Amino acid sequence: MGLDLVPFKTCSYDCIYCQLGRTQNPTVTRQAYVSPQRLLDQLLVRLEKGVHPDYITLGGSGEPTLNDQIGVLIRRIKAHTRIPVAVLTNGSLLGDPDVCDALLEADVVLPSLDACDETGFQDINRPHPAIAFDTMVKGLIAFRKRFAGGLWLEIFVIKGINDTEKQAEGFRRWIDRINPDRVHINTAVRPPAEASVRPVSREQMLRLCDLLGDKAEVVAPFQRTSTGQTRPCRDRDLLNILSRRPCTLEDLSSALGTSKSEITQGVNALLAMGKIHRVERQGAVYFQSHPKDPG
Numbered sequence: 001m002g003l004d005l006v007p008f009k010t011c012s013y014d015c016i017y018c019q020l021g022r023t024q025n026p027t028v029t030r031q032a033y034v035s036p037q038r039l040l041d042q043l044l045v046r047l048e049k050g051v052h053p054d055y056i057t058l059g060g061s062g063e064p065t066l067n068d069q070i071g072v073l074i075r076r077i078k079a080h081t082r083i084p085v086a087v088l089t090n091g092s093l094l095g096d097p098d099v100c101d102a103l104l105e106a107d108v109v110l111p112s113l114d115a116c117d118e119t120g121f122q123d124i125n126r127p128h129p130a131i132a133f134d135t136m137v138k139g140l141i142a143f144r145k146r147f148a149g150g151l152w153l154e155i156f157v158i159k160g161i162n163d164t165e166k167q168a169e170g171f172r173r174w175i176d177r178i179n180p181d182r183v184h185i186n187t188a189v190r191p192p193a194e195a196s197v198r199p200v201s202r203e204q205m206l207r208l209c210d211l212l213g214d215k216a217e218v219v220a221p222f223q224r225t226s227t228g229q230t231r232p233c234r235d236r237d238l239l240n241i242l243s244r245r246p247c248t249l250e251d252l253s254s255a256l257g258t259s260k261s262e263i264t265q266g267v268n269a270l271l272a273m274g275k276i277h278r279v280e281r282q283g284a285v286y287f288q289s290h291p292k293d294p295g
């Protein structure tokens with residue numbers, strides 16, 4: 001279950017692979033973009049309806065640590081439920097002691113590391129000018145030393161950009177220094193901000209995993225639910241997900257715990273109303289609610 005802590009594309013990066021499109025104005029300004037009480041109320045309503053997620057995920061359509069109330073939110077969530085809290089972050093602000101302190105009570109933090117040097121960092125993540133590779137990576141190392149929860153590093157691999165064996169050696173050195181509990185290898189399976197971004201094959205991802213060590217694993221964009229139960233498909237839920245990222249019918253089915261036939265009916269209705277559109281990529285069909293096709 002996800003909570004969106006910042007307005008659409010409020011981010012310190014402008015990653016070339018971002019499935020939400022380009023960041024118009026990367027920022028490092030932290031403020032209360034969304035009130036923690038509002039987010040908590042939304043969460044409690046959903047929990048009262050019987051939804052019981054594996055994790056409450058703080059993330060959404062930008063960089064959640066830009067919300068300077070993230071620590072307050074984590075504390076309030078933990079006062080109400082024992083469901084573990086996960087934070088999806090690009091990791092750019094972990095060197096800021098306030099951000100570091102705020103995330104210490106989370107159960108899992110999932111930061112990104114897509115480059116092993118400044119050049120790659122600029123090419124892939126296109127950060128706000130205030131963020132340098134060295135500062136970012138030292139923030140990750142310092143955070144790990146204080147954080148007792150699970151640290152799951154994500155490396156987004158792009159064909160021809162950061163997928164070579166030499167790059168893997170560079171990543172391996174940083175992984176050894178950061179000391180995460182897991183390393184997730186992902187690639188561009190959804191339409192990215194820049195059309196030139198290409199995914200690497202699953203075989204290449206598995207080869208990279210071998211080079212990156214025992215902690216590395218290939219991750220799928222969505223974890224499938226296995227309860228066998230389905231929930232009704234609501235337009236609001238579909239639009240909520242599709243406003244954040246392009247999804248296939250299977251993605252939507254997994255994310256919402258709804259049968260594929262119900263998802264298909266809901267998606268067809270939204271297509272007919274002109275509220276979403278189709279995008280084809282690598283032979284797969286995605287749906288999204290943005291007016292333009294970024295691919």
Ligand code: SF4
Binds near residue numbers: 020
């Ligand atoms: S992928 Fe994440 S960190 Fe990168 S621009 Fe998009 S929202 Fe920001």
